């Protein structure tokens with residue numbers, strides 16, 4: 001369970017400390033019940049659907065470890081090298097023709113941006129991370145420094161191979177890159193999902209949204225540009241950050257959107 005306070009800082013909570021409490025909508029007097037349970041020693045939290053009560057001392061601040069600035073810059077420059085550009089542009093023409101127009105366009109999330117997103121959600125070594133449409137893999141490499149297991153999936157072989165080389169270069173053994181079409185992907189058990197959705201078609205975004213509904217309650221979904229809010233996902237936070245497209249000198253500013261899988 002994650003709790004965002006008014007300053008948009010995130011706190012992770014020990015679920016065993018919480019008492020889950022569902023609103024009885026047939027009870028017209030429920031607002032009184034909320035006040036009654038709250039008091040000053042407990043906090044009422046909501047994941048968008050269910051309500052939870054827990055002792056205030058059980059609130060914990062983000063557990064993310066820190067990545068030094070120099071390391072962020074080193075990883076970023078590796079992914080902006082000529083070799084990375086080459087890998088990103090080496091898309092086989094048959095593959096290009098078989099996919100929706102524009103969906104294989106490549107751009108890279110900045111190291112600082114994905115780092116900020118992961119710290120906001122309190123990413124820790126207890127978590128697993130998956131980048132759906134991972135490109136050359138910069139977000140996966142950054143995540144691998146914070147989480148227990150980081151994976152990326154992309155349909156372009158040269159990008160997946162570049163990601164694997166990057167993992168070796170930076171000695172990230174908890175990192176995996178898979179060659180797969182998102183449409184045939186089984187998400188499995190994952191705690192934090194990233195989708196840089198800027199170039200993905202509406203149809204592909206809908207397919208991904210459906211897959212995200214398989215996530216466990218409380219799982220986090222970070223998206224770029226488009227909200228993936230649905231019956232299964234509630235949007236809880238947004239922030240703006242630069243996103244660099246190949247060939248453009250200045251990164252453009254995009255919205256990062258943070259969602260949580262509702263309790264079912």
Ligand SMILES: C[S@@+](CC[C@H](N)C(=O)[O-])C[C@H]1O[C@@H](n2cnc3c(N)ncnc32)[C@H](O)[C@@H]1O
Pocket residue numbers: 099103104105106107108109131132133134135136137138139153154155156159180181182183195196198199
């Ligand atoms: C804008 S790039 C984002 C790269 C990376 N996530 C990042 O933020 O740095 C989008 C990626 O989605 C991949 N992609 C598009 N359609 C896909 C599909 N059907 N299956 C797997 N990957 C796909 C593209 O090849 C491209 O690398």
